[in-house]
Amino acid sequence: MPTLAFKRITSLWIIVVLVLFLSAISMGILMRFAQGSVSPMDPAKFYVLMTTHGVTMIGAWAAASILACNYLMARYVKVSTGLNLFALIGTGVGVALLWTSTFSGNFHAGWTFLYPLPFKAGGGWQAAAANQFLWGLMLLSIVWLIWCLGMVWQILQKYSLPQAFAWQHLSKKEPAVETPPLILITMVSLVGMIVCFITAIILLAMFFSESGWGLSGKPVLEAKLDPLLMKNLTFFFGHTVANEALYLGLAVVYELLPELGGRPKLHTSWYVSLGWNCAVLFILTAFFHHLYMDFVQPQGFQIVGQVASYLASVPSVVVTLISLAAVLYGRGFRWSLPSLMFLVGAAGWIIGGIGALIDATISNNIILHNTLWVPAHFHTYNLMGNVLFALGFFCWVADDFRGTVDPRKHGLKLVLMIIGGFGFVLMFYLGGAYSVPRRFAFYPAELTHAQLFATMGAWFALVYSLGLLLVVLNVLKKCFLVFLPQRS
Amino acid sequence: MFSRILAAAILILIPSLSTLGNEAESVMGGESGIYQRLPDATIHTTEGAVALSTLYDQSPLILAPVFTRCAGICSPFLATLKGNLSKLNAPADFRVLVFSFDPEDTPEDMREMAQHYELENDSQWIFGTTDQIEALTDALRFQSKWNEATRQFDHEALLAGVNAQGYIVLKLIGMQSSTDLGRLVSEIRGGFQVAFPLPKSDTLFTCFRWDPVTGKARPSLGLLIMAIPTIGAGLMVTGISAAARRRRKRAE
Incomplete structure (x- = not known):
């Protein structure tokens, strides 16, 4: 079971994640109001916010998912407080580097920082700001790689490698050792995360080969980089890390949903084992769907991108739906705010996933690629999927810290988040359907519906934020209580 | 069980593959x-x-x-x-x-x-x-x-x-x-086009080398770089597994 020190470090992590989330969501609302011409903004400032918003959101919720799994892993394996503290300090420094590079250095090449854009500022930012941003990401990648490797070490202290991947469940014989779904999904997702962070380190090292390691901008090698390779590496890292974070969120749902509802624990069966092992393999090649527009990429890779996108989603979705149905079937399920969040989160994940599959189909992508459909689907499975998984965990763990249970459903908070969240993403989807381009700081008059969708989206996001704020205040209060002297 | 998996894989693959030829061409x-x-x-x-x-x-x-x-x-x-x-x-x-x-x-x-x-x-x-x-x-x-x-x-x-x-x-x-x-x-006229730069001799690690004579692209070192993270992760996890196994045996 988690020690008090482990609870405290988890609590500190939750406070940091929620503060980052509230800041990043405020940036998002400002951007949508600017696009709606309600509060116009200098385009350079818009892109500063867009860059900071993107990188903060992905990072914060990936960290939250890792954190949640690590906390729950303490039920099965020995976990390390020191490792979490190291990750928190490293993350703090990394985020500080990123935020100062954008807000102070004015770096605004987007979270994708596609090569060679960071080096083609056109007077928008200094080379030092670009390097600082890249160093921020490098630090985060190294720290989180160590974090993930440490968690793999913790799992493998108890389970052998095949057991951690639940391969013994693939045979018809009754396994001698049962691998809990939490351990299986965490393990396969951590391996994916490790791949991502190694990719990021290679990618960033290649950037530094051209820009130099220091802030002077003096190159290490007198060579140029291949934009195609850099883009492949960028999305290998970026696409995969977002998906693995979602999978880690699902691991939490597998572990906690039955418990919260008063049902027996979920067990790993052959199809759960097979589905999750396949998911991690397919997800590593699905990122090719980000390069459909790159005609120099051979056609075979584009086909792999489409097929892998379909295949990656099938095992995890089908297996999870069967498992969730098994948990929820029948009367007497005890509903609470975390379990409702998990259920709505699963719906958001699946709706966003369908939006993603539509976009990952080559014939659709040619129309949707540069439209608001793209932020529509990833906001759906993040904001209404992964965020709800993590918030559900935060609500649960805030009570678990003190060994209490909050029986209230907090219906109003969740209703505000559902109306606000789905309304917000609906405005993105409508924008996509009307071919409103993405990444525009402001919309010209020719895009007749764009400003309306943006303004409506911002208002819906405010409604979501209101519900969120009520949840967050409740969680933060309980998190701070962990630092008070504990009664024996 | 494996026949069921194979059947499921075929069922998933057929509809997606059947669209690919035409789609890729028109796109x-x-x-x-x-x-x-x-x-x-x-x-x-x-x-x-x-x-x-x-x-x-x-x-x-x-x-x-x-x-x-x-x-x-x-x-x-x-x-x-x-x-x-x-x-x-x-x-x-x-x-x-x-x-x-x-x-x-x-x-x-x-x-x-x-x-x-x-x-x-x-x-x-x-x-x-x-x-x-x-x-x-x-x-x-x-x-x-x-x-x-x-x-x-x-x-x-x-x-x-x-x-x-x-x-x-x-x-x-x-x-x-x-x-x-x-x-x-x-x-x-052979003018420089910013949008479609071809890799040059000083380009570090390209994914493909395109031959204008044959019109074919050949895999290059860059593709190997794409494989390094997966291979690296595999080696790291295997190494950790071996170390953890030794530790478990010592503890026993």
Whole structure:
């Protein structure tokens, strides 16, 4: 079971994640109001916010998912407080580097920082700001790689490698050792995360080969980089890390949903084992769907991108739906705010996933690629999927810290988040359907519906934020209580 | 169990694969056929026959497939092309070959078409037919379909830029502004295009090396870099597993 020190470090992590989330969501609302011409903004400032918003959101919720799994892993394996503290300090420094590079250095090449854009500022930012941003990401990648490797070490202290991947469940014989779904999904997702962070380190090292390691901008090698390779590496890292974070969120749902509802624990069966092992393999090649527009990429890779996108989603979705149905079937399920969040989160994940599959189909992508459909689907499975998984965990763990249970459903908070969240993403989807381009700081008059969708989206996001704020205040209060002297 | 898995995999793969061939081709319409060499078709004009290679050897070409019976896009397309090219004020060091993809068209029909646009005496423009319609339109990946009800071809409005070596270097589909035409003209002259940089000898690790002679891309070192993270992660996890196993044994 988690020690008090482990609870405290988890609590500190939750406070940091929620503060980052509230800041990043405020940036998002400002951007949508600017696009709606309600509060116009200098385009350079818009892109500063867009860059900071993107990188903060992905990072914060990936960290939250890792954190949640690590906390729950303490039920099965020995976990390390020191490792979490190291990750928190490293993350703090990394985020500080990123935020100062954008807000102070004015770096605004987007979270994708596609090569060679960071080096083609056109007077928008200094080379030092670009390097600082890249160093921020490098630090985060190294720290989180160590974090993930440490968690793999913790799992493998108890389970052998095949057991951690639940391969013994693939045979018809009754396994001698049962691998809990939490351990299986965490393990396969951590391996994916490790791949991502190694990719990021290679990618960033290649950037530094051209820009130099220091802030002077003096190159290490007198060579140029291949934009195609850099883009492949960028999305290998970026696409995969977002998906693995979602999978880690699902691991939490597998572990906690039955418990919260008063049902027996979920067990790993052959199809759960097979589905999750396949998911991690397919997800590593699905990122090719980000390069459909790159005609120099051979056609075979584009086909792999489409097929892998379909295949990656099938095992995890089908297996999870069967498992969730098994948990929820029948009367007497005890509903609470975390379990409702998990259920709505699963719906958001699946709706966003369908939006993603539509976009990952080559014939659709040619129309949707540069439209608001793209932020529509990833906001759906993040904001209404992964965020709800993590918030559900935060609500649960805030009570678990003190060994209490909050029986209230907090219906109003969740209703505000559902109306606000789905309304917000609906405005993105409508924008996509009307071919409103993405990444525009402001919309010209020719895009007749764009400003309306943006303004409506911002208002819906405010409604979501209101519900969120009520949840967050409740969680933060309980998190701070962990630092008070504990009664024996 | 494995037969069930195989059956499920086939069921998933078949519908997705069945769409791929057509989709990939139509999606890549603007890019398909790029950097392929044109067949050396013979072009027939009222002044005689000339090999396509002779034409592009003399100067780069812009190819525009049309047909004279067209009641649709061909007429505004050619009028716009003529108007926008004249706006460019570019040196006349390239030519525009307007050829018919309708087997019923004759060189005389094409000359009349040139007359209609007052281009019959303009040496920059060539109006002609070819006996190798299929070879030429296939090379250009030009999309057209005969519609029996309207007695017309449904077809795209294509401009294909061909450089002095006979390679298709850029395709534009639809009515084109003078800006896009300027890009096309620059491209066929071998001008630098910011949007499509090719890897050079000082480029570190490329995914592919493209051979302009064979038109094929070969895998290069960059692809190996793409594999390093997965291999690296596999080695790290295996190493941790071995270390953890040793530790477990010691503890036992």
